[in-house]
Amino acid sequence: MYHKINCLLTIALTGLLAACGAKGDRTGYEYSPQMYHSVPYDGLTQITDQDAGKLISNREDGKGEFYNSNPNNPHEMNMRQPPANTVSRNQYGLLPINIHKDSFDLAAQVLKSPLPDNEEVLAQGKELYERFCIHCHGSTGMGDGLVGEVYLGVTTYNSAAVKDKAEGHIYHVITHGKGRMLSHASQLSPMERWKIVRYVQTLQKQ
Amino acid sequence: MAYYICGSLKDLSASMIKSKNFMFATQRSAYLSIITFVFSFFILTSAWAQSDTTDVESTDQPTTEAATSQGGISSDPAVITAGEALFQGNCRACHAVNQKLVGPALAGIYDRQDMDWIKAFVKNSQAMIASGDEYSVALYEEYNNTMMTSFNFSDEEIESIIAYVKFEAENAAAAAETPEGVPEDGTTTTATGPSKYLTAVIVGLVVVLLLILIVLFLILGFLTKFLKERKDDLDEADREMIDQKFDFGKLTRNPAFIGIVAFIFGIFVVKAVLDGLYQVGIQQGYAPKQPIAFSHKLHAGQYEIDCNYCHTGVRKSKSANIPSANICMNCHGQIKTESPEIQKIYAAIEENTPIEWVRVHNLPDLAYFNHAQHVAVGNQECESCHGEIKEMEVVEQFAPLTMGWCINCHKETNINTKGNAYYDNLVELHSQHSKEPLKVEDLGGLECAKCHY
Numbered sequence: 001m002y003h004k005i006n007c008l009l010t011i012a013l014t015g016l017l018a019a020c021g022a023k024g025d026r027t028g029y030e031y032s033p034q035m036y037h038s039v040p041y042d043g044l045t046q047i048t049d050q051d052a053g054k055l056i057s058n059r060e061d062g063k064g065e066f067y068n069s070n071p072n073n074p075h076e077m078n079m080r081q082p083p084a085n086t087v088s089r090n091q092y093g094l095l096p097i098n099i100h101k102d103s104f105d106l107a108a109q110v111l112k113s114p115l116p117d118n119e120e121v122l123a124q125g126k127e128l129y130e131r132f133c134i135h136c137h138g139s140t141g142m143g144d145g146l147v148g149e150v151y152l153g154v155t156t157y158n159s160a161a162v163k164d165k166a167e168g169h170i171y172h173v174i175t176h177g178k179g180r181m182l183s184h185a186s187q188l189s190p191m192e193r194w195k196i197v198r199y200v201q202t203l204q205k206q
Numbered sequence: 207m208a209y210y211i212c213g214s215l216k217d218l219s220a221s222m223i224k225s226k227n228f229m230f231a232t233q234r235s236a237y238l239s240i241i242t243f244v245f246s247f248f249i250l251t252s253a254w255a256q257s258d259t260t261d262v263e264s265t266d267q268p269t270t271e272a273a274t275s276q277g278g279i280s281s282d283p284a285v286i287t288a289g290e291a292l293f294q295g296n297c298r299a300c301h302a303v304n305q306k307l308v309g310p311a312l313a314g315i316y317d318r319q320d321m322d323w324i325k326a327f328v329k330n331s332q333a334m335i336a337s338g339d340e341y342s343v344a345l346y347e348e349y350n351n352t353m354m355t356s357f358n359f360s361d362e363e364i365e366s367i368i369a370y371v372k373f374e375a376e377n378a379a380a381a382a383e384t385p386e387g388v389p390e391d392g393t394t395t396t397a398t399g400p401s402k403y404l405t406a407v408i409v410g411l412v413v414v415l416l417l418i419l420i421v422l423f424l425i426l427g428f429l430t431k432f433l434k435e436r437k438d439d440l441d442e443a444d445r446e447m448i449d450q451k452f453d454f455g456k457l458t459r460n461p462a463f464i465g466i467v468a469f470i471f472g473i474f475v476v477k478a479v480l481d482g483l484y485q486v487g488i489q490q491g492y493a494p495k496q497p498i499a500f501s502h503k504l505h506a507g508q509y510e511i512d513c514n515y516c517h518t519g520v521r522k523s524k525s526a527n528i529p530s531a532n533i534c535m536n537c538h539g540q541i542k543t544e545s546p547e548i549q550k551i552y553a554a555i556e557e558n559t560p561i562e563w564v565r566v567h568n569l570p571d572l573a574y575f576n577h578a579q580h581v582a583v584g585n586q587e588c589e590s591c592h593g594e595i596k597e598m599e600v601v602e603q604f605a606p607l608t609m610g611w612c613i614n615c616h617k618e619t620n621i622n623t624k625g626n627a628y629y630d631n632l633v634e635l636h637s638q639h640s641k642e643p644l645k646v647e648d649l650g651g652l653e654c655a656k657c658h659y
Binding site for chain 2: 021022023024025026027028029030031035036037038039042043044045046075077130131132134135143146147150151152153154155156158159160161162179180181182183184186187
């Protein structure tokens with residue numbers, strides 16, 4: 001009898017320990033969880049449950065140890081959007097250029113690339129093109145990328161309609177989008193856009 | 207006695223091959239029938255595949271006939287090819303044949319307007335709208351006041367484009383009209399055929415082998431019974447063989463047996479306990495269900511969209527970042543708009559609420575990790591830490607993310623010092639006391655305060 005209980009206990013303990021690992025929706029157990037969870041607001045780990053980790057909590061406000069959300073923000077988010085109508089300054093001192101998103105002709109006349117015309121910029125532009133444009137526009141800008149083929153309506157750079165477009169025009173299209181392409185300003189900084197422009201210009205001329 | 211069984215078995219099998227009955231087939235006959243079964247299967251499938259190809263060929267023919275039969279617009283293949291080239295180069299950015307893009311779908315344009323109107327509009331749409339042409343103005347207004355670029359095409363060029371459009375439109379219509387069963391069935395069976403057949407063959411084999419096993423046991427029982435009835439004719443050794451029984455009770459009382467079993471059980475328990483303890487604090491294999499069933503396999507795998515396109519921070523900041531909804535909208539503003547999963551993004555944008563993705567990789571707060579440092583400077587591939595993301599329908603934590611795992615990589619990874627003057631002095635100093643190439647550990651990659659502070 002004693003033996004049997006012993007056996008059962010061992011099996012139960014083994015089963016319990018085997019459940020320590022993570023699988024599917026379960027994160028598994030943590031050793032010293034207080035050191036795992038961020039005390040300051042963390043942008044990408046939002047824990048909205050006020051009772052999370054209440055058992056081991058030593059917080060002064062009585063909330064759970066793992067609660068990590070900013071109650072002062074909308075939706076208790078930890079990250080905030082920049083205030084409306086503000087602009088970020090950067091090391092190049094570039095302020096955003098306010099040209100209406102439909103004024104492509106004006107953009108083509110006014111906007112000039114601040115970057116030198118050299119191989120290094122071109123290489124960087126190519127690298128960026130291959131990360132941000134290639135899936136629609138294709139490796140040679142023929143509009144035959146894997147996504148482009150199902151998305152449809154992708155411009156061919158060397159077609160009669162666009163092969164002579166100025167650099168300012170291309171920059172404006174990346175910034176605000178045109179036709180079926182939407183704005184990529186949130187993904188690419190102005191400098192990165194100008195680098196891509198330089199590479200796209202070589203594809204226009206092929 | 208042994209001879210008896212063999213002899214009788216032989217007779218049995220001989221009779222069974224004649225009757226070709228699976229139920230009572232012995233090993234030899236079953237073997238033969240499996241071979242015939244597999245062989246006939248292959249003949250059948252190859253015949254099937256052949257009939258498929260003939261089917262496809264026969265359905266192909268009427269479509270080409272349909273394209274050539276109607277007059278008015280040229281159906282000369284050369285003209286159509288020329289038109290295709292022009293269409294791909296100039297029109298495709300805004301028009302598709304059967305789908306509205308920036309501008310209207312071009313299928314049927316030759317029925318809606320005459321050739322002269324089409325030519326005039328392509329050459330100078332602005333003038334057409336300004337002249338107050340009713341159809342042109344309606345088009346202009348329908349498509350958000352978007353002016354079509356004027357194209358300096360010759361009449362023949364425009365005609366060839368229309369010929370291509372008509373060819374494509376009729377092809378698509380013909381494809382939609384053909385009875386769905388025939389071509390689609392054919393393609394799916396040929397596409398998934400081999401694996402289907404393989405499982406069928408395997409299942410068939412297992413069933414046949416099980417039947418053989420049952421039959422053999424039946425025969426054994428039958429023969430033993432038969433021999434027991436005639437015990438008197440047998441000698442001592444044979445009788446013992448028939449009467450033998452396996453005694454489990456005796457075995458469980460044997461101390462050596464108990465010892466061995468207990469030892470093996472003990473080893474398993476110790477192993478399981480150690481494994482369990484090692485898993486504490488490690489979230490390898492964590493694959494939470496996300497609020498939107500986004501598939502990396504589809505986006506990064508099938509469509510080869512670069513990780514950086516959505517995870518914009520990966521080369522610039524500590525975190526790779528979860529993409530904001532506007533990045534989804536870059537494509538899904540236009541495609542797959544009906545999908546219930548995509549509708550969730552629309553709802554989030556409409557109500558201005560965050561999409562609550564579940565974080566998969568939770569590095570403990572006690573350790574610092576920087577994506578930009580590893581990806582932009584260290585030139586690490588995403589896959590080396592995140593695994594085969596391109597194969598994952600639901601993202602799963604691939605690496606253990608333990609300190610030992612970090613340290614291991616820092617000990618093994620060479621630094622690419624070529625063409626970077628920053629490393630010149632370091633490489634020189636390093637080479638004075640070591641023949642090994644410069645590794646991350648030589649630059650302080652093992653120092654505590656690099657990651658813990």
